[in-house]
Amino acid sequence: MHIENLVKMANQIGQFFEAEPDKDQAVKDIASHLKRFWDPRMRTAIIAHVEQGGEGLMEIVATAVRSQRELLQPAQK
Amino acid sequence: MACQCGGGGCSTDYGTPARVSEQLVEVEVDGITLTVPAGTSVMRAAAEAGVQIPKLCATDSLEPFGSCRLCLVEIEGRRGYPASCTTLVDKGMKVHTQTPKLAEIRRGVMELYISDHPLDCLTCSANGNCELQDMAGVVGLREVRYGFDGENHLKSEKDTSNPYFSYDPSKCIVCNRCVRACEETQGTFALTIDGRGFESRVSPGQNEAFFDSECVSCGACVQACPTATLMEKTVIAHGQPDHRVVTTCAYCGVGCSFVAEMKGDQVINMVPNKDGQANHGHSCVKGRFAWGYASHPDRVTKPMIRDRISDAWREVSWEEAIQFAAERFKGIQAKYGKDAIGGIVSSRCTNEEDFLVQKLVRAAFGNNNVDTCARVCHSPTGYGLKQTLxxxxxxxxxxxxxxxxxxxxxxxxxxxxxxxxxxxxxxxxxxxxxxxxxxxxxxxxxxxxxxxxxxxxxxxxxxxxxxxxxxxxxxxxxxxxxxxxxxxxxxxxxxxxxxxxxxxxxxxxxxxxxxxxxxxxxxxxxxxxxxxxxxxxxxxxxxxxxxxxxxxxxxxxxxxxxxxxxxxxxxxxxxxLRGQNNVQGSCDMGSFPHELPGYRHVSDDVVRGEFEQAWGVTLEKEPGLRIPNMFDAALDGSYKGLYCQGEDIVQSDPNTQHVIAAMEQMECVVVQDLFLNETAKYAHVFLPGASFLEKDGTFTNAERRISRVRKVMEPLGGYGDWEATMMLAKAMGYDMHYDNPSQIMDEIARLVPTFHGVSYDKLDRQGSIQWPCNEEAPDGTPIMHTEQFVRGKGKFFVTQYVPTDEKITPKFPLLLTTGRILAHYNVGAQTRRTSNSAWHPEDILEIHPHDAEERGIKDGDWVGIQSRAGDTVLHAQISTRMQPGVVYTTFHHPFSGANVITTDNSDWATNCPEYKVTAVQVVKVSQPSEWQQRYRQFSDRQDDLMKQREPIKAQ
Amino acid sequence: MSIQVFVPRDSSAISLGANRVAKAITNEAAKRGVTIELVRNGSRGMFWLETLVEVATPKGRIAYGPVNPEDVAGLFDANFLQAGDHALKLGLTVEIPFLKKQERLTFARVGITDPVSLADYIAHDGYRGLKRALGLSGADIVKEVTDSGLRGRGGAAFPTGIKWNTVLNTPADQKYIVCNADEGDSGTYSDRMIMEGDPFVLIEGMTIAGIAVGATQGYIYLRSEYPHALQALNEAIDVAVANNYLGTDILGSGKTFHLEVRRGAGAYVCGEETSLLESLEGKRGIVRFKPPLPAIEGLFGKPTIINNVISLASVPIILDKGGAFYRDYGMGRSRGTLPIQLAGNLKQCGLVEKAFGVTLRELLYDYGGGSATGRPIRAVQVGGPLGAFLPESQFDTPLDYEAFAALWAVLGHGGIVAFDDTVDMAKMARYAMEFCAIESCGKCTPCRIGSTRGVEVVDKIIAGTDHAANIQLLRDLSDTMLNGSLCALGGMTPYPVLSALNHFPEDFGLQKTEQAA
Amino acid sequence: MTLSDRTQQAIDAAVSSNKDRPGALLPILHGIQDQIGYIPPEAIPQIAGELNLSRAEVHGVVTFYHYFRQSPPGRHTLQICQAESCQAMGSEALTEHARKTLGVGFHQTTGDQAFTLEPIYCLGNCACSPAIMVDDEVYGRVTPERLEQILAEVKEAQR
The missing domain is CATH 3.40.228.10 (Dimethylsulfoxide Reductase, domain 2)
Known part of the structure; x- marks a missing residue:
């Protein structure tokens, strides 16, 4: 997947949730959104991107991906 | 429903609108005692007692007017002969509707009417459906003693300027029903009476042609006209219909109920259903008149296939087309994995069709790559309202x-x-x-x-x-x-x-x-x-x-x-306000890649389990690709096959060049549509789609109202869309079988809690149903969240304002926003193939005088519109509707390329495209854009390939 | 002290040269170095004497008339400023028999005062009614009007007090007083005379109405044919506003009443109250059906008193002198006085205000002096173009709403048009239909088509085509219009038509005996 | 078609001084006709826009009222009363005389644009029948001779 586009989309999600007063909750919500709405190949790509340093990603998004990696990782088929 | 017509000419006209009052009044009409709400007219009370008082200017869709003077009655204890339409019931009132004196007055009035009316009943287009003719019969008019050599309007010129109806002033009885309908029902006020007294005649605008007036061609005036003065041209051409079928309009999310007036299997007329619960007898230019596309010569009625999009089409049998598609899809899955194909359904299709396509994708394709065009319009509604309410x-x-x-x-x-x-x-x-x-x-x-x-x-x-x-x-x-x-x-x-x-x-x-x-x-x-x-x-x-x-x-x-x-x-x-007819329904039916029917997430094991049991397959629990993700995945090489039913993604989705690049990567695109649309030009298989007149099913409008779409003619392509989906599923190795769409609805009702109470039987009985309809709400739910929110407590969300990335710069100093126009619908595939194009032959760019002045642009100039994504050329219209710095256009014509300009920015939560904001520059130019020239070449080439198609071999 | 000379500004007087007479008098006085005070009063209503010039003398006002500009020098020569003798000298104005026998209540000041002088108005008992009303409750004011027995002088004769009471008792955030000054009935001009000759009395009447029912805005709907009345009304309204008789806090009472004149635009039907309201709202003046009554849903949907000029102008004296005073005039259920307008073929046309009960014959001969042509009076039309024609045999009918109704005739707005024996009554019937056709609003069928057919049928009768059948058709058509029309225009056109046919059958090619109605 | 400045000014003035009054349409139409003698069709969309009405509605009103003209009249308008009182005093002959003298029928304008002949139904001058109105001036007891004299005077005054 075109990673620049995914980074942009992920950041948009981050921008919405970062406004929540409870930052821990925000991190969970970002991850949950990715889990619920992103096709596994998109999630795989963003995880890989984070693992490579996560260039361009908002900190809160990178944190969400990192901390919720297990949730986000698609089940092996 | 005793009568399927529901208002197409056989239901009672009570003369004046119903009144609501807690106070009830007892009256006696011709010896019949009845009780009606206070405020009811004597005419309506009589009609409710089964007594029809003669009338011409009164109709129950309009407020009383009191001009024709046919409906006079006698009321005991009152002087004179009050008009029953304007006289309200009073306690203990005793009304006589038939007396020798009344007969005399009514005959006198009718004699006057006929003294200024052509005596051409036998050749009149309203013959058999004319209230004047009916009333002349009712009052027993036998002669017109005034003769016909007096002053009259018989030589008045006919106005045929409107593409759909004509205005013949010689037949006008000045009942003002059209004027009142335009005011009360439509609210346009395009009609008036020119002059006064005997000279009075209906005048569109300043006594100009209908087409040049403020008329929006909604048809309310035609509907209201009791004579042939305002008459549909189709009725003039073909005569009165012989039977009627109630169905639902396939245009916008209002979901108007219509009566298709038929002659054999030919539609003569579409008239709004007075009993329609969404439209109450009203209509617009699209639903009322713009249905001719269904029989347009551009309709493709035979399945076609080709290996490459540069090849000519080959007409084949349904079996061969389905087989071809299935094999290609299976081949792609074998080569690229099961997630490499998917389907897109349209909000223009029925609930049953939408349900089947998502079932096809989930059960036969084995993935969740199904999306609907609601993605690009109302997906944020689905998300946002679910979250909060x-x-x-x-x-x-x-x-x-x-x-x-x-x-x-x-x-x-x-x-x-x-x-x-x-x-x-x-x-x-x-x-x-x-x-x-x-x-x-x-x-x-x-x-x-x-x-x-x-x-x-x-x-x-x-x-x-x-x-x-x-x-x-x-x-x-x-x-x-x-x-x-x-x-x-x-x-x-x-x-x-x-x-x-x-x-x-x-x-x-x-x-x-x-x-x-x-x-x-x-x-x-x-x-x-x-x-x-x-x-x-x-x-x-x-x-x-x-x-x-x-x-x-x-x-x-x-x-x-x-x-x-x-x-x-x-x-x-x-x-x-939902854009297309079945946006609500297509979403309800689980056409989103993350949700099963009834808005339940695919990861929900319990729900998934229910579907797995019902369908006898194992379902994918991860969400699939959304439409824009499909394009990205295609360019990425992981998505190669698409079944697209009733949707024209190439024209309607943003950043056309991006979409086209993705389409060109596909190895099998199956398009099922009425026409060889823009997407079909990139397709390998074309399956003829059925128009709404050929469909049997249901649409769900913006108020969650499920209404029946009834087949008034057989599908031109031989099969309904649902049947094609069934065949494709079977060819893919998943056998699903329904005898008719009613059985599909029964399955939906079984599987979706908010639809538990829905069935075709109930729809036929009630006319329509607003979901949720189930054990708790057997008659449906007009208003939601009355006692508590569906989610329990309503949830507020913090909504931080984040400016879009699409910002104006010196290079792109204007913001383009897009929308639609009355005459056209979505990509225009339907409306462009009707006379609606007379109102809006092309998309134009609206620009504020200030911005135009700065650029030396005059009304009607060609202007180039350039964004980061691409550029196109349109004619400019200078308009103060715009604010300085903002330009506007519509997207109804493919050549306009409005989406060549729009970008692939999208909603953060749903990927709904950001059609409404694109930074652009506008300059005066002298010719179409490069893209447009390329488009024309490609399009011409595809048209040639269509023309060169190899006809199907004789069986 | 300079001598007061009165030359009317009434438009009928002007139509006969009053302005030129006034100018001639001013010029002549200047030429002769005489100081005069020229007052432009209203007309006394003796139009055969216009231009009637009056000179104030210690004994009272002396009249000269009819004066033409050419007569002015001679009048000066005859020392008319000191009541000198002259061929045109008529003596004391009040002693002129036409005027002397009248009972002028509503017209008490018309012809006497300077119409736009507030001081003059007040000096002649003006604004006494309003001042009394300001001390009364709304209900008490309405009661006074009810007690007076005043009935709508526009023609329908509906009791004014009942109408006011309905508006009083209909709660609303806004109410209106509308004066129907669309005096379209031919043969009538009393409204015009009031508005030109004593506009303050109308303003005062409307203000009292407003205070009575709680209406703060009034409109005078004036026909476009009356430019002089428009001028006089606007002048008087400006003066009243400037002197706190109109506007907010009238005379310190805390009460508000605004008043505005609106012009009609050549539509007779706008004299019908509901079409008048439509017109005031800026719409086509088509007739509304009733109910709802204007008193409940009138102008802009709000409770509205809509009264004729004379009705409203009669209110100040009723409030000043009490309902009983007014009620003591008249007969039967027709109480008070009626300003009667003599017109057409009469020697002495003019305004006669008399208590109800005076007979047609008295009016035609004692006041009118018989026909102008000296030929026998054959027919009179009473009550405007929708009024019946009465033959000589009915001339002894007293002017009384009920007496006229009994004859299948109407008093209407009190206009009487006399015709001598050269009149062709079939042509008059045709004209009645033609007028209805010209003025029909076009809403209801009997009037819209019926009036045009009516003209055609009368034409056929006159031409003798299918004579008997067309006579029958005219009767049937009249019946359809009478019973079927939405308003009085179509509904009353049969009055002149059928009365002409019934009383003057010979003009329709019938024998006298064939008339049987 | 563009309107002359004078016409446009008349429309603007009538609209701006009346548009906020309740029931503003008739006052606006009067204002325009007072200034330029008729209601140009081009004025209708402007009035409609200002009053939030449709063009049709304004057109309906203009055509309902006989007083409002849709095309410019002659320099002077001669209106002869046709109602009963004036009929009783010879208005028919007077009308006939006017037709002959001016050479035009009702609702027509003389070739030199001097006079437009119109019927009118009562001027409230019934005590002085027959009555006519020339522009804003009413004349009573008009004989054919007097009519010619009046027309001559009006024409003379304008010179």
Whole structure:
């Protein structure tokens, strides 16, 4: 997947949730959104991107991906 | 339903509208005693007693007028002969409708009418369906003693300027029904009476041709006309129909009920159904008249296949086409994995068709790569309302607007996009409801005859959330919150978080003024008006959803409604105006890649288990690709096959060049449609689709109303879309079988809790049903969230305003926003193939005089519009509807390439494209853009390939 | 002290040269170095004497007339400023028999005062009614009007007090007083004379109405054919506003009443109250059906008193002198006085205000002096173009609403048009239909088509085509219009038509004996 | 078609001074006709826009009222009363005389644009029948000779 586009989309999600007063909750919500709405190949790509340093990603998004990696990782088929 | 016609000419006309009153009055009509609500006319009371009083100017869709003087009656104890249409019942009144004196007067009046009317009944297009003719019979007119050599209008010239109906003044009886229908029903006021006395004649505009007048061709006047004065050209051409079938319009989300008037299997006329619960007998130019596309010569009625898109098409049998498609799909899955194919369904298809396609994808393709065109219009509604209120649907019934005291319209243009509801809203506004319009453009609702917005928040495109936050700021800081409602109905902590957030100074109207361009005082006044109303309702459209913050804005709207207690009863609510006929339904049917039918996430093991059991397969629990993701995956090489039913993604999706690049990567594209649309030009398999006249099924409109679509003719291609889907599933190795769409609905009802009570039988009985319809609500649910929210407590969300990335720069100094126009529908595939094009032959660019002046652009000039994504050329129209710095166009014509310019920015939550904001430059040019020239070449080539198609071998 | 000379500004007087007479007098006085005070009064209503010039003398006002500009020098020569003798000298105005026998209540000041002088108005008992009304409750004012027995002088004769009471008792945030000054009935001009000759009395009447029912805005709907009345009304309204008789806090009472004149635009039907309201609202003046009554849903949907000029102008004296005073005039259920307008073929045309009960014959001969042509009076039309024609045999009928109704005739607005024996009554019937056709609003079928057919049928009768059948058709058509029309225009056109046919059958080619109605 | 400045000014003035009054349409139409003698069709969309009415509605009103003209009249308008009182005193002959003298019928304008002949139904001058109106001036007891004299005077005064 075109990673620049995914980074942009992920950041948009981050921008919405970062406004929540409870930052821990925000991190969970970002991850949950990715889990619920992103096709596994998109999630795989963003995880890989984070693992490579996560260039361009908002900190809160990178944190969400990192901390919720297990949730986000698609089940092996 | 005793009669399938439901208003097409066989139901009772009670003469005057029904009145509602708790007070009942007992009256006696011709010896029959009956009780009616106070305020009922004598005429209506009589009709309810089964007594038909002769009438011409009265009809129960219009307020009484009292001009024809046929309906006079005698009332004991009263002098003279009062008109029964304008006389209200009174306690103990004794009415006589037939006396020798009345017969004399009525005959006298009829003799006068006929003395100025052509005696051409036998050759008249209204013959057999003419109220004047009927009344002449009823009153027993036998001669016209005045002769026919007196003054008359028999030589008046006919006006045939309207493409769909003609106006013959010689047949006009000046009953004013057309004028009143245009005023009361449609609210356009395009008709008047020219002159007075004997000279009186109906005049469109300033006594000009209908086509040149303010007429919007809604057909209300034609419908109201009791004679052949205003007459559909199809009826003139073909004569009166011989049978009628009630069905549902396939245009916008209003979902008007229509009576298809047929002669054999030929449609003669489509007339709005008086008993239609969404439209109450009203219609617009599209539904009423623009149905000719269904029999347009461009219809492709034979399946076709080709190996490559550069090849000519080959007509084949259905079996061969299906087999070809299935093999290719299976081949792709074998080579690239099971997730490499998917399907797209259309909001133009029936619920049953949508349900089957998602079932095909889930059960036969084995993945969740199914999406609907609602993705690109109302997906944020689904997300936002589900999050806040708990259900992905509008909260109200359309009729609720008649109880609203303040109406806020945000990013919607009802008079063009949802004309029939627009007319109802205008009626309420004329009754005195206040209006707030939030729109970058001065839409008709801002100012048109008898309508004027109290506040027009003319914001900069892309700043919806800022406006919503500013409105919320005022409501919270000025103590306008409905605290009791919030305390009882909403989650406390979420409310406090929201309250704290919107109270921040950065969310004040003053602080946001620079971003929105709306004066703070105007925002404050609007907020006070909305929050202080007894009943305030919000109606919104794609101007809300089609933004990078579309979902945020939907949530912000829900916040506003919850904070002010404007939810859960008549006259209030949050009301998305759905673009296409079945947007609501296609979403309900599980056409999203993350949701099973009934908005249940695919990861929900219990729900998935139910479907797995019902369908006998194992279902994927991970979400699939959304439409824009499909394009990305295609360019990425992981997505190679697409089944596209009834949707033209190439024309309608943003950043055309990106979409085309993706299409070109596909190894198998199956398009099922009426026409060889833009997408089909990139397809390998073409399956003939069925028009709504050939469909059997249901549509669900913007108020969750499920209505029957009834087949009035056999599918031209031989199979219904649902049958094709079934065949494809079977060819893919998954056997699903239904004898008819009713069985599909039965399956839906079994699997979807909000549909448990829905069946075709019940639909036939009730006319329509608003879901949820189940054990708790057997008759359906007009108003949602009445006692509690579907999610339990309503949840406020913090809605931070994040400016879009699409910013103006010196290179792209203007913002382009897009929308639709009355005459056309979506990509125009249907309406362009009707005479509607007479009103709107091409898409044009509206530009403010100031911006035009700066660029030396004059009205009608060719202008180039360039964005970061691409460029195109349109004719310019200078218009003060625009604000300086904002330009506007529609997207109804493929050659316009409006989506060549739009970018692939999208809503953060749903990927709904940001159609409404594109930074552009506009310059005067002399020829079409390079893209347009390329498009023309490609399109011409594809047309040639179509023309060169190899016909099917004789069986 | 300069001598007061009165030359009317009434438009009928002007139509006969009053302005030129006034100018001649001014010029002549200047030439002769005589100081005079020229007052432009209203007309006394003796139009055969116009231009009637009056000179104030210690014994009272002395009249000269009819004066033409050419007569002015001679009048000066005859020392008319000191009541000198002259061929045109008529003596004391009040002693002129036409005037002397009248009972002028509503017209008490017309012809006497300077119409736009507030001081003059007040000096002649003006604004006494309003001042009394300001001390009464709304209900008491309405009661006074009810007690007076005043009935609508526009023609329908509906009791004014009942109408006012309905408006009084209909709660609303806004109410209106509308004066129907669309005096379209031919043969009538009393409204015009009031508005030109004593506009303050109308203003005062409307103000009292407003205070009575709680209406703060009034409109005078004036026909476009009356430019002089428009001028006089606007002048008087300006003066009243400037002197706190109109506007907010009238005379310190805390009460508000605004008044505005609106012009009609050549539509007779706008004299019908509901079409008048439509017109005031800026719409086509088509007739509304009733109910709802204007008193409940009138102008802009609000409770509205809509009264004729004379009705409203009669209110000040009723409030000043009490309902009983007014009620003591008249007969039967027709109480008070009626300003009667003599017109057409009469020697002495003019305004006669008399208590109800005076007979047609008295009016035609004692006041009117018989026909102008000296030929026998054959027919009179009473009550405007929709009024019946009465033959000589009915001339002894007293002017009384009920007496006229009994004859299938109407008093209407009190206009009487006399015709001598050269009149062709079939042509008059045709004209009645033609007038209805020209003025029909076009809403209801009997009037819209019926009036045009009516003209055609009368034409056929006159031409002798299918004579008997067309006579029958005319009767049937009249019946359809009478019973079927939405308003009085179509509904009353049969009055002149059928009365002509019934009383003058010979003009329709019938024998006298064939008339049987 | 563009309107002359004078016409446009008349429309603007009539609209701006009346548009906020309740029931403003008739006062506006009067204002325009007072200034330029008729209601140009081009004025209708402007009035409609200002009053939030449709063009049709304004057109309906203009055509309902006989007083409002849709095309410019002659320099002077001669209206002869046709109602009963004037009929009783010879208005028919007077009308006939006017037709002959001017050479035009009702609703027509003389070739030199000097006079437009119109019927009128009562001027409230019934005590001085027959009556006519020339522009804003009413004349009573008009004989054919007097009519010619009046027309001559009016024409003379204008020179």
């Amino acid at each position: 708990g259900e992905s649907a509008g909260t109200q019934t359309f009729d609720s607007v008649m109880q609203a005291d303040v109406i806020m319209v945000i990013g919607a243009n009802p008079t063009d996009g949802h004309p029939v509801f627009g007319s109802q809203m205008k009626r309420r506004l004329r009754e005195g409801a206040k209006l707030i319009v939030v729109d970058p453009r001065a839409i008709d609702l801002v100012k048109s005859p008898h309508i004027r917005a109290d506040h027009h928040l003319k914001l900069r495109p892309g700043t919806n959330v800022a406006i919503a936050n500013a409105l919320s700021h005022v409501i919270v800081t000025e103590g306008l919150v409905d605290d009791a409602f919030v305390a009882e109905r909403c989650e406390t902590q979420a409310f406090i978080d929201w309250k704290n957030f919107v109270s921040e100074p950065r969310n004040s109207p003053e602080a946001l003024e620079a971003a929105t361009g709306v004066p703070a005082a105007e925002v404050r006044a609007a907020a006070r008006l909305y929050a202080s109303a007894d009943n305030a309702a919000i109606y919104y459209g794609l101007g809300v959803t089609e933004h990078s913050q579309g979902s945020t804005m939907v949530m912000a709207i829900a916040n506003l409604a919850m904070a002010t207690g404007n939810i859960g009863r008549l006259g209030v609510g949050v009301n998305p």
